[in-house]
Amino acid sequence: MKLQRLILLCIVGLTMTIAFPCAAAPEQTTTAEITPWFVPGRAVLLVWLVLLSAVVLGSIAVARKGVVFKVRRIAGLAAVDEAVGRATEMGRPILFVPGIQDMDNVQTIAGLTVLSRVGRTVADYDASIEVPVSRSLVMAAAREAIASSYLAAGRADGFNPNSVYYVTDEQFGYTAYVSGLMVRKKPAACFYMGQFFAESLILSETGNSIGAIQIAGTAETSQLPFFVAACDYTLIGEEFFAASAYLSGEPDQMGSLRGQDIAKAMVGIVLVLGVLALTLTAMTGQFSGIGSFFQSLAGG
Amino acid sequence: MNRQIALLVTLVSGVLMVLSGFLIPTQSWAEDVAEWFNVLASIAFVLGAANLAKIHLSKISSRDEGWGFSAVTLIAFVATLAIGFLKIGVAPLETAPLVSMSGEKDGEGSAFWWLYTFVMSPITATMFSLLAFYVASAAFRAFRAKNVEATLLLVAAFIVLLGRTFAGVVLTGWIPDSLSFLRLENLSTIIFEVFASAGNRAIIIGIALGVAATSLKIILGIDRSYMGSGD
Amino acid sequence: MSSQSFIEKLDAIDRRWIFLLMALSVGIPIFVIGITGTRFPESPTPTSLATFETIEALPEGARVLMSFDYEPASAGELQPMATAFVRHLAHKKAKIYCQTLWAAATPLIEQTLRTCVIAQHPEWIYGEHFVNMGYQSGNEGVMKVILTDYKQSFPNDYRGTPAAEIPMLADIVNTSSFDAIIVVSAGYPGSKEWVQYVVSPTLTSEKPTKLVAGVTGVSAPQLVPYFPTQLKGMLAAIKGAAEYEFLVNQAVEARNPGVKIPAQFMDAQRRMAPQLFGHLLMVGLILVGNTIFFARRRAARLALA
Numbered sequence: 021m022k023l024q025r026l027i028l029l030c031i032v033g034l035t036m037t038i039a040f041p042c043a044a045a046p047e048q049t050t051t052a053e054i055t056p057w058f059v060p061g062r063a064v065l066l067v068w069l070v071l072l073s074a075v076v077l078g079s080i081a082v083a084r085k086g087v088v089f090k091v092r093r094i095a096g097l098a099a100v101d102e103a104v105g106r107a108t109e110m111g112r113p114i115l116f117v118p119g120i121q122d123m124d125n126v127q128t129i130a131g132l133t134v135l136s137r138v139g140r141t142v143a144d145y146d147a148s149i150e151v152p153v154s155r156s157l158v159m160a161a162a163r164e165a166i167a168s169s170y171l172a173a174g175r176a177d178g179f180n181p182n183s184v185y186y187v188t189d190e191q192f193g194y195t196a197y198v199s200g201l202m203v204r205k206k207p208a209a210c211f212y213m214g215q216f217f218a219e220s221l222i223l224s225e226t227g228n229s230i231g232a233i234q235i236a237g238t239a240e241t242s243q244l245p246f247f248v249a250a251c252d253y254t255l256i257g258e259e260f261f262a263a264s265a266y267l268s269g270e271p272d273q274m275g276s277l278r279g280q281d282i283a284k285a286m287v288g289i290v291l292v293l294g295v296l297a298l299t300l301t302a303m304t305g306q307f308s309g310i311g312s313f314f315q316s317l318a319g320g
Numbered sequence: 321m322n323r324q325i326a327l328l329v330t331l332v333s334g335v336l337m338v339l340s341g342f343l344i345p346t347q348s349w350a351e352d353v354a355e356w357f358n359v360l361a362s363i364a365f366v367l368g369a370a371n372l373a374k375i376h377l378s379k380i381s382s383r384d385e386g387w388g389f390s391a392v393t394l395i396a397f398v399a400t401l402a403i404g405f406l407k408i409g410v411a412p413l414e415t416a417p418l419v420s421m422s423g424e425k426d427g428e429g430s431a432f433w434w435l436y437t438f439v440m441s442p443i444t445a446t447m448f449s450l451l452a453f454y455v456a457s458a459a460f461r462a463f464r465a466k467n468v469e470a471t472l473l474l475v476a477a478f479i480v481l482l483g484r485t486f487a488g489v490v491l492t493g494w495i496p497d498s499l500s501f502l503r504l505e506n507l508s509t510i511i512f513e514v515f516a517s518a519g520n521r522a523i524i525i526g527i528a529l530g531v532a533a534t535s536l537k538i539i540l541g542i543d544r545s546y547m548g549s550g551d
Numbered sequence: 552m553s554s555q556s557f558i559e560k561l562d563a564i565d566r567r568w569i570f571l572l573m574a575l576s577v578g579i580p581i582f583v584i585g586i587t588g589t590r591f592p593e594s595p596t597p598t599s600l601a602t603f604e605t606i607e608a609l610p611e612g613a614r615v616l617m618s619f620d621y622e623p624a625s626a627g628e629l630q631p632m633a634t635a636f637v638r639h640l641a642h643k644k645a646k647i648y649c650q651t652l653w654a655a656a657t658p659l660i661e662q663t664l665r666t667c668v669i670a671q672h673p674e675w676i677y678g679e680h681f682v683n684m685g686y687q688s689g690n691e692g693v694m695k696v697i698l699t700d701y702k703q704s705f706p707n708d709y710r711g712t713p714a715a716e717i718p719m720l721a722d723i724v725n726t727s728s729f730d731a732i733i734v735v736s737a738g739y740p741g742s743k744e745w746v747q748y749v750v751s752p753t754l755t756s757e758k759p760t761k762l763v764a765g766v767t768g769v770s771a772p773q774l775v776p777y778f779p780t781q782l783k784g785m786l787a788a789i790k791g792a793a794e795y796e797f798l799v800n801q802a803v804e805a806r807n808p809g810v811k812i813p814a815q816f817m818d819a820q821r822r823m824a825p826q827l828f829g830h831l832l833m834v835g836l837i838l839v840g841n842t843i844f845f846a847r848r849r850a851a852r853l854a855l856a
Contacts, residue, residue, distance in 0.1 A: 057344050061755040066342050069532075076533050080542065121739065124357055126531050129538060132546040156368030157361055164547060185375045186368040190655075191738075192447035192624050204386050217738040218448060218625070218769065225454040228461075229566065239527040241520055242770045249462040257523045261530030264537075264545050272542050280533045287525055347699070354692035413710065424710065426658055436658055441623035448624040452829060456573045457566040460836040464844040474837065481834055484790045485827040486591035509596050512787075517775045524776070 064316060071286070076279030083275030091277060096235050096253035097266050100134075101141055103233045107208035108147040114138070115150050115207040117198060117223065118162060119214015119238070120191055122155045127239050130261055131214035132158075132165050134237065137267040138211060139169030143178060151184040152201065154194040159186045195219035199226045212236040212251070213260070216243045224250035237263065290317055327541040334539030372397065403431045476511050483508025555850055562843045569836065576832040580824040590820045591827070592797075599794035602763050602784025605731065606636070607802065611644045613730040614723070618745070619663070621737035622655035625767055630659070631819035632765035632792040633735045637667040638816060639799045640733075641675075642806075646719050648729070650684040650705060652693055652740050657686050657709060666815065678708075678717045685709030690740040694748040701725050727758055731783075735765040742766050742774055746781045754781065765792065789826060792819035 083089060107114045116138060118131035135151065142149045149166070153159045163184045170179035187197045199222060202210070210227040212220070213236070220236075220243040227234045228250050236247035237255030247254045255263060258280070265273035294314030301311040333353045340350030376390035384390075402408075407421045408431040416422040425432045465471040482488045488504030495503050501510065537543035583589070595603070609615065617636060621629045640647050647668065649660045660683050668681050675681060684705040687693045696704045701723050702714045714720045722728065726749050736742045742764035753760045761783050766774055768788030778785050786795050796819045800812050814821075 059342055059344060059752070061752075062342050069338070072529070072532055073536055076536055077540075122361060126534055126538075129546045130534060133543070136545050136547075155361070156364035156366075156371070159368065159371060160364070161546065168547065182375065182378075186371045188372075189368075190444070191622075192444045196447055200386070200389065215739070218451060218767075221454045221458065222447070222450055225458055228458075239530065241523050241527070242773050244523075246458070249458045258526040258530035261527075261534045264534070264543055268545060273537075276533050276537050276542065280529050283529050283533075284526065287529070291525075347695075351692065351696060354689065354695070358689050358692070428661070433658065436623075436655075440655070441626070444622065444624035445627055449627065452577065453570040453573050456829075456833060456836055457569045459833050460566075460569055460840045463837045463840060465841055466844070474841070477837065478834060481830045484788075485830050486823060487827055487831065489592075489594065505594065505596070512772065513775055513778075516772045520772055521776050524773075 072279075072283045075282045075286070076276050079279030079282065080272050080275035083271035083278065086271075089274045089278045091262070091266055091274065094255065094259055094262065094266055096237065096255045096259070097134075097263055099233070099235055099253050100138060100267075103209035103211075103235060104138065104141045104145055104147055106233055108145040110208045112208035113148045113150050113205055114142060114209045114211070115152075115198075115202065115205075115227075115232075116211045117214070118151070118153060118158055119212075119216055120154045120194060120219065121215045123157045123161055125215055127215040127260070128155075128158060130239075130263065131237070132161055133264040134211070134213045134267070135162060136165040136169055137263075139166040140173055142166075143170045143173035143175045146175075146178065148180075149183055150201070150205070150207065152187045152194070152198055153184065154187055154189055154191075156186050159184055191217065191219060195222050198223055202226045202230055202232070206230045207232055210234045212238070212247065213255075213263075214238065215240050216247075221246040221250060227251075290314065323544075323547065326547070327544070331539055331541065334535070338539070369397075400432075400435060403435065408432070409434070476515070479504060480508045480511055554846075558843050558846045558850075561839070562847065572832055572836075573829065576828040577825040580828050584821050584824050588814070588821075589824070590817060591823050593794045593820065593823075595794040595798055596791070598778055598785040598787060599791050599798070601779060602765075602786055602791075602795055603639075603798040603802075605761065605763050605783040606639050606643065606733075609643055609645055609730055613643070613645045614648065614719075614728065615640055615645045615731045615733060616648045616650065616726070616729040617733045617735075619649065619651045619656045619660050619735055620653050620741050621659070621735060622653050623659065625737035626659060627822075628767050628789050628792075629735050629737060629765060630663075631789065631796060631822070632786050633659070633663050634667055634816065634818065635792060635796045635799050636733050636735065636765065637663050638671070639802075641668050641672055641681075642799070642803055645730075647681040648684060648719070648723070649682065651686050652688075652690060653737075654686050654688070657683070660685075660709070678712070679719055682717055682719055683709040691744045691748050694740070694744060697726050698749055698752060699725050701728065726760055727753065727756075729760075731761040731763060733763045733765070736770075737767050738770065741770070742782070742785075743770075743777075746774075746777050750781045765795075789819055789822050793823050796820055 104114060116135055118135060119125070119128050121128050123129070139149065141147075151162050151166070153162060163181055166184060167176070167179050167181070170176050187194050198219075201207075202223075203226065207227075207230075210223075210232045212223060212234070216223075216238050217240065220238070220240075224234055224236065224247055234251035235253045235255075236251045237260035238244065238247065239257050239260055241257065244254065244256055248256075262277055262280075265277040294311075294317065297307060297310040297314050300306075301308050333356075336346060336353055337350050339346040373394065376394050378384075379390040380387050380394075404425050407423070407425050410421060410423040410425060410427055410430040410432075412418070412420055413422040423430070426436055427433060463474060463477065465474050482491065483504035483506075488508065492503040492505075500506055534543065538546070606615075617633075617640070619633060637647060637649075647664075649664065651657060651660060664681060664683060668675055672680075685708060687704050689696075689704070693704045702720065705714065707713055708717060726732065732745065732749065734742045734745045736745075742762075745762055745764070750760045750762045762781065763784040764774060764782055765786040766788075768790075771785070771787035771791075774782060774785055774787075786792055796817065800816065803812065804810055
């Protein structure tokens with residue numbers, strides 16, 4: 021916690037020294053003359069970043085003091101146990117696809133977080149899981165995640181490292197392999213958690229055709245309609261990132277979720293006020309100062 | 321101990337990447353961090369290739385279900401690798417006509433180019449075109465007017481499906497210019513630019529905050545569940 | 552067979568029948584158009600019109616960077632856009648700098664340059680009028696680098712020639728050196744990343760980067776919010792390609808009266824007929840699906856009563 025406070029203080033300090041002089045007088049003097057080391061036009065963004073960080077860390081601190089935050093039921097996550105249980109009963113495997121991007125993608129990391137939890141349930145139920153991946157680094161990370169889950173369940177010897185394996189980086193080569201795997205092995209439950217592109221519908225429709233219970237989660241907005249149409253449950257955008265908090269129930273995670281909600285409310289208020297101010301300016305030709313203020317808050 | 325090192329690397333590289341968005345002197349360091357990731361990912365290719373060989377060889381040797389596919393995979397993998405490395409059929413560069421391997425591996429006429437043009441391109445295009453079939457089947461099964469929201473979605477789908485083709489022009493081209501916004505192609509544009517765009521913006525804002533909060537938790541080591549230590 | 556059992560059978564229809572209907576509704580128009588050459592007239596939408604006008608406004612000799620961020624899988628939807636873009640640029644006598652962030656796209660660049668530049672303008676010299684800088688790995692990392700130093704990420708062209716020996720690269724420093732950037736993209740990294748990492752940082756500068764994008768239909772809604780501030784124009788799916796192709800052909804015909812446009816430059820427009828019948832089938836399937844839904848609901852209510 022001390023480390024976090026230190027980092028927070030450093031960021032706030034930096035903002036005070038850098039952002040405000042830049043934000044106050046960017047027009048009068050060239051930014052290069054005053055702060056050649058600060059990227060011009062980013063002051064407002066930095067302020068937002070600090071605000072968001074402060075709200076999230078502050079909420080975590082509140083949660084650590086014992087304040088309990090409630091989180092609404094997320095059907096897709098509540099169904100994880102049901103899906104794994106069903107696969108166990110049917111004696112069929114569980115398929116987990118952590119998207120098609122690498123470890124530098126936050127959606128892949130969020131997917132592995134869910135995998136970690138699914139792995140724990142799989143270990144508890146003594147079910148079998150198959151995780152074909154399209155990136156070598158993801159394979160290493162996914163193996164580590166499931167191995168730790170088996171260890172936590174007290175069944176370290178039950179983990180089969182060959183259940184997590186690399187297929188290919190090529191998008192449609194990977195899709196062809198996973199579709200074929202589904203048709204041959206007929207997994208009872210399919211999880212799609214990560215970043216997906218055109219393969220989303222091919223995979224989920226194949227899963228649908230074999231009668232698997234399907235749960236998807238992605239922040240790739242263009243693929244959400246396909247998952248919604250073909251899967252039983254879909255974690256939409258931020259729900260996917262909330263999975264970690266929802267599944268673990270840890271105070272730190274719940275606090276960060278609370279912080280996220282507060283930040284969203286702040287953005288919403290600024291958005292509504294900004295739209296009202298700009299509409300008023302456009303209709304009356306007055307109050308342009310207020311409109312410009314809100315535009316500057318948006319970094320524009 | 322290993323986990324502590326991993327968390328420290330995450331913290332340092334994460335903070336550097338954030339700072340590079342604001343501080344010019346740190347930008348080159350962040351570029352280095354990105355380069356390190358690329359180097360690691362490239363090395364991991366070897367790990368991936370070894371795993372691919374291991375899994376498929378074991379499937380072939382134990383005659384698992386679908387072992388024939390594994391054999392095809394391994395043959396294709398080794399053949400493509402050999403053709404690329406040995407630059408089979410590559411025409412030499414004009415500047416070095418005597419060096420047979422001086423040309424590009426995928427230059428026109430080479431074996432790799434042949435594989436690309438006549439094997440990879442049609443196969444991947446076929447996979448992509450499967451979408452048309454799956455979309456049709458999903459639309460038939462899932463697109464039903466179960467409630468008011470679903471009905472609105474249906475109406476919007478009809479307008480966009482017809483408005484994005486010549487059918488829109490044929491069906492509503494007669495509408496006078498003063499009411500041209502009612503033509504299907506224009507209604508489709510309105511749905512696209514107003515309603516879909518508004519919904520997208522809302523989802524994107526939520527996602528952006530989720531990404532920022534998740535990144536912050538990962539950088540500061542608050543969320544370690546992706547390493548399997550959530551419990 | 553009672554109507555109820557027919558409806559139940561129809562509801563549980565083997566999806567391969569639907570696949571067959573789709574194959575026929577797309578295949579037959581392709582066949583017919585191949586024979587007759589029929590095309591539908593296009594009425595360009597605002598985004599396609601803005602795309603055309605942005606390129607059209609470029610002066611002769613303008614430096615335009617074109618990133619081919621897709622692979623053969625999506626070439627059916629995106630290649631006609633890339634072809635129309637390069638053809639328009641060549642027609643405007645712009646300097647064309649091609650590159651890609653997708654490993655499998657370099658042969659596509661070569662193919663496009665052969666069709667639209669080398670075959671149409673044999674007098675053009677490689678390295679002076681057009682260049683293929685090839686592929687660079689690193690996704691958005693490359694974008695961040697070329698924002699400040701283009702040659703750091705692309706030190707050689709596709710053929711291995713050092714950037715210093717390529718005349719048209721002499722005055723290229725970073726992405727601001729280009730008069731416009733065109734991105735034809737299928738996914739990640741794609742137009743969204745170009746907006747975030749290349750356009751957004753220059754929005755408040757004296758010379759904001761002018762970006763035009765051509766994208767697949769499925770990713771278009773995600774990019775609409777960026778038009779027209781960050782994106783000066785956008786071609787959405789094959790429909791957008793057809794509209795833009797129509798405008799380019801019209802401009803070519805206006806400047807060269809009596810010129811005959813080869814069929815290869817009408818690919819997108821020719822694909823609109825299969826798309827029309829595909830869409831009509833979708834509408835039909837949705838109607839049938841809903842008829843089944845309401846019939847079953849009615850039957851269930853009657854059974855309860």
